[in-house]
Amino acid sequence: MRSSIRTPYDRVVLAAPVTIPYVRYSIESAQWWIGRALKALVENAGITPRDIDGFCLSSFTAGPDSAIGLTQHFGLCVRWLDTIPLGGASAIAALRRAARAVQSGDADIVACVAGDTNHVDSFRHTLENFSRFNQDAVYPYGAGGANASFALIARNYMRTFGVTREDLGKIAVSQRANALRNPHALMKAPLTIEQYMSARPISEPIHLFDCVMPCAGAEAFLVMREDTAASLKLPAARILATIERHNAFGSDPVQVRGGWAMDIGELYSMAGVRPDGLDFVQTYDDYPVISMMQFEDLGFCRKGEGPDFVRHHDLTIDGSFPHNTSGGQLSVGQAGAGGAYLGPVEALRQVLGLAGPTQVKNARVGLASGFGMINYDRGLSSGAAILAGPAS
Amino acid sequence: MIEPIARPLRKNPLKRTRLPTLPPRARSRTAHGFTAAAAEGRFVLQRCGACSEFSYPARDACPVCLSAELSFVDAPRRGTLLSETTVRLPADVHFRERAPWRIGLVGMECGPTMVAHLHADCEEGLPVLMSLQIDNSGQAVAFAHPEHETPNMADERQWREMTADPKFRRILVTNGRSAVGQEAVAALKAAGATTVFVGMADPWKPFPGEDALRALQGVQIVPLDIADEKSVSDLAADIGGKVDILLNTTEHVRPGGLLNRRGANVMREEIDQAYLGFVHLAQAFGPVMRMRGADGVNSAVAWVNILSVYSLANWPAFGAYSASQAACLSLSHCLRAELRPGGIKVINLFAGPIDTEWFQTVPPPKVAPRAVANAIVSALKSGREDVFVGDVAEDVRQRLVDNPKAVERELGD
Numbered sequence: 090m091r092s093s094i095r096t097p098y099d100r101v102v103l104a105a106p107v108t109i110p111y112v113r114y115s116i117e118s119a120q121w122w123i124g125r126a127l128k129a130l131v132e133n134a135g136i137t138p139r140d141i142d143g144f145c146l147s148s149f150t151a152g153p154d155s156a157i158g159l160t161q162h163f164g165l166c167v168r169w170l171d172t173i174p175l176g177g178a179s180a181i182a183a184l185r186r187a188a189r190a191v192q193s194g195d196a197d198i199v200a201c202v203a204g205d206t207n208h209v210d211s212f213r214h215t216l217e218n219f220s221r222f223n224q225d226a227v228y229p230y231g232a233g234g235a236n237a238s239f240a241l242i243a244r245n246y247m248r249t250f251g252v253t254r255e256d257l258g259k260i261a262v263s264q265r266a267n268a269l270r271n272p273h274a275l276m277k278a279p280l281t282i283e284q285y286m287s288a289r290p291i292s293e294p295i296h297l298f299d300c301v302m303p304c305a306g307a308e309a310f311l312v313m314r315e316d317t318a319a320s321l322k323l324p325a326a327r328i329l330a331t332i333e334r335h336n337a338f339g340s341d342p343v344q345v346r347g348g349w350a351m352d353i354g355e356l357y358s359m360a361g362v363r364p365d366g367l368d369f370v371q372t373y374d375d376y377p378v379i380s381m382m383q384f385e386d387l388g389f390c391r392k393g394e395g396p397d398f399v400r401h402h403d404l405t406i407d408g409s410f411p412h413n414t415s416g417g418q419l420s421v422g423q424a425g426a427g428g429a430y431l432g433p434v435e436a437l438r439q440v441l442g443l444a445g446p447t448q449v450k451n452a453r454v455g456l457a458s459g460f461g462m463i464n465y466d467r468g469l470s471s472g473a474a475i476l477a478g479p480a481s
Numbered sequence: 482m483i484e485p486i487a488r489p490l491r492k493n494p495l496k497r498t499r500l501p502t503l504p505p506r507a508r509s510r511t512a513h514g515f516t517a518a519a520a521e522g523r524f525v526l527q528r529c530g531a532c533s534e535f536s537y538p539a540r541d542a543c544p545v546c547l548s549a550e551l552s553f554v555d556a557p558r559r560g561t562l563l564s565e566t567t568v569r570l571p572a573d574v575h576f577r578e579r580a581p582w583r584i585g586l587v588g589m590e591c592g593p594t595m596v597a598h599l600h601a602d603c604e605e606g607l608p609v610l611m612s613l614q615i616d617n618s619g620q621a622v623a624f625a626h627p628e629h630e631t632p633n634m635a636d637e638r639q640w641r642e643m644t645a646d647p648k649f650r651r652i653l654v655t656n657g658r659s660a661v662g663q664e665a666v667a668a669l670k671a672a673g674a675t676t677v678f679v680g681m682a683d684p685w686k687p688f689p690g691e692d693a694l695r696a697l698q699g700v701q702i703v704p705l706d707i708a709d710e711k712s713v714s715d716l717a718a719d720i721g722g723k724v725d726i727l728l729n730t731t732e733h734v735r736p737g738g739l740l741n742r743r744g745a746n747v748m749r750e751e752i753d754q755a756y757l758g759f760v761h762l763a764q765a766f767g768p769v770m771r772m773r774g775a776d777g778v779n780s781a782v783a784w785v786n787i788l789s790v791y792s793l794a795n796w797p798a799f800g801a802y803s804a805s806q807a808a809c810l811s812l813s814h815c816l817r818a819e820l821r822p823g824g825i826k827v828i829n830l831f832a833g834p835i836d837t838e839w840f841q842t843v844p845p846p847k848v849a850p851r852a853v854a855n856a857i858v859s860a861l862k863s864g865r866e867d868v869f870v871g872d873v874a875e876d877v878r879q880r881l882v883d884n885p886k887a888v889e890r891e892l893g894d
Contacts, residue, residue: 217505
């Protein structure tokens with residue numbers, strides 16, 4: 090591993106992990122959900138809204154608002170503001186930008202929030218207006234959402250590397266076991282591998298339990314200096330390393346890897362840890378096949394060894410490779426851009442020892458990743474962060 | 482392998498007619514470069530004028546060198562089917578009621594990867610040939626075909642959604658007296674049309690070709706004088722719900738322009754026959770066709786106009802006729818927009834002078850009526866929207882692209 094020339098995130102921390110429990114459908118607006126998350130942040134941190142001087146927003150359904158409209162809506166007077174429309178990569182990007190803003194003194198306390206509502210017609214509206222390439226060259230083909238696009242990626246990946254549906258099923262089934270310990274997960278019933286295998290096809294090889302359930306919800310955290318957190322007596326986590334990459338490997342005919350593969354050397358050298366030194370991993374799991382791809386691209390095994398890795402590990406909270414300990418989007422639900430935050434917020438809870446029923450024993454250092462924006466034929470954005478708790 | 486489609490049963494009058502729905506229609510302005518090509522049955526991709534790279538989807542700068550010199554050029558159609566999926570639960574209403582629907586990722590030999598509708602005989606890992614089609618929403622989509630002909634390939638379910646194939650359809654040909662009309666009836670029957678209704682003004686008047694026409698099985702002569710609003714609406718009341726394809730073969734050709742005529746009588750007659758005849762047909766038959774755009778194997782599917790290529794540029798020797806044809810062309814665009822909610826295609830055939838008596842004095846090349854008829858069938862089977870028939874029409878088309886002002890001057894000489 091080559092050594093990183095990047096500036097470390099010294100004396101910058103994350104604190105106050107917030108989840109506003111999800112519901113399948115909501116008649117409330119995205120603004121309502123984002124407002125609940127901000128309220129929970131200030132209560133959790135023991136601050137007032139006036140103490141927030143930086144705000145970073147991600148939402149698919151807040152339109153026509155971006156972060157600026159919401160400053161007035163919520164009475165925030167900030168000196169640093171960002172709107173991050175990166176879908177599943179939004180949380181990692183938010184964490185990176187906010188950390189640098191705080192580190193440089195451009196802001197003291199940044200609220201990073203993702204929230205989306207889910208009206209009965211919001212999902213279709215999001216699909217129709219997702220991107221120009223999608224509008225011109227995917228949506229007219231009946232794909233109607235990410236399922237068909239990921240089916241094309243999954244089929245090629247499974248054939249190329251000998252992945253079976255059982256391998257992917259193990260990821261989904263393990264996450265459901267984790268979710269049963271998370272009172273906020275929308276999926277409350279156990280899932281067996283038999284049920285996974287016999288589920289109805291949605292867009293082969295994607296079947297029902299490969300898909301996330303769109304829902305309403307919000308997730309958030311605060312970024313601040315270490316001394317600020319100390320003065321607020323807030324448990325806080327350090328950022329050991331981050332990576333972010335967009336539109337990597339564009340010449341791969343079909344996507345078999347994400348941008349992580351380009352940057353993991355830097356991720357682990359900056360963090361000063363090795364993949365086997367992590368206590369848990371939260372991957373972005375819009376489909377189990379994407380989580381498997383990340384096991385390879387994030388360095389837990391080599392390309393093509395994903396199925397073998399899954400076969401030889403227990404992916405549950407108490408297992409040999411605790412993965413998506415909250416249950417992940419597959420079992421908790423996908424609250425729009427909140428889906429990007431689900432893993433990082435859970436990772437923050439884990440390293441702070443605040444994960445309650447889903448807590449991994451002695452979790453000190455963990456990884457959370459993001460993946461997003463299937464603009465045309467592949468997911469364009471990838472990112473990852475390694476967080477460390479005070480005990481590490 | 483595709484099973485041939487079966488002839489549809491007579492419609493149960495107690496059953497509700499399934500209403501048409503459209504696939505997603507929104508496109509960027511740039512993407513209409515594909516619409517223009519699909520309308521004429523060409524396959525194009527954007528190619529960079531600076532670095533020669535092909536790209537897809539439609540862009541406004543080259544992804545290799547950032548040049549803005551991207552033009553839509555004829556491109557190699559071969560690719561390989563890299564991955565496929567059968568979509569069983571699409572979010573969109575149009576595809577949901579057509580599910581399962583099969584799409585794939587095709588790696589084109591010239592570089593780009595295209596998401597495409599798949600013909601059922603396309604196999605993963607094997608070569609495919611790509612075409613651009615006009616879908617039910619009127620917009621261009623990519624369609625992948627097997628590299629070689631396969632049995633009954635035109636009957637394939639997803640392909641038939643892209644075309645207006647005459648097989649098992651009922652067709653009204655509006656003028657059975659004309660040579661083009663008679664050739665069209667024969668060609669459409671040969672292409673598998675179930676019934677061809679043939680319009681005839683004053684059916685008691687004998688005409689050449691009558692015996693041959695009456696001898697064809699599945700041909701019904703019906704009274705129709707398209708200049709007479711009542712005659713048109715009477716026929717529509719009778720057979721309107723059974724017309725799946727309407728072929729407007731109205732012909733009213735008179736030589737002469739503006740200054741060498743006295744009065745407007747000849748022009749009025751041209752407008753009455755060609756333009757108002759079109760209006761009468763559209764108002765009588767259009768609404769029910771638009772309702773029947775998803776009515777099973779023999780759904781309403783296309784409206785075909787035969788226009789003079791001089792609708793695009795006035796030919797003063799037939800100047801008033803050219804103007805009446807220009808009016809019809811303009812009206813056809815209105816009709817196309819108004820039939821769109823039904824997914825009905827409006828196909829315009831642009832012909833040079835046809836080898837009939839009214840173009841007696843015009844030197845060759847002239848278009849044989851049979852060539853027009855074959856072009857109609859081919860347009861319906863391939864789902865094209867603008868078709869140029871014969872050498873003169875193709876010549877005018879190319880010259881108009883090149884320099885419309887030169888065409889105006891030269892036609893006037």
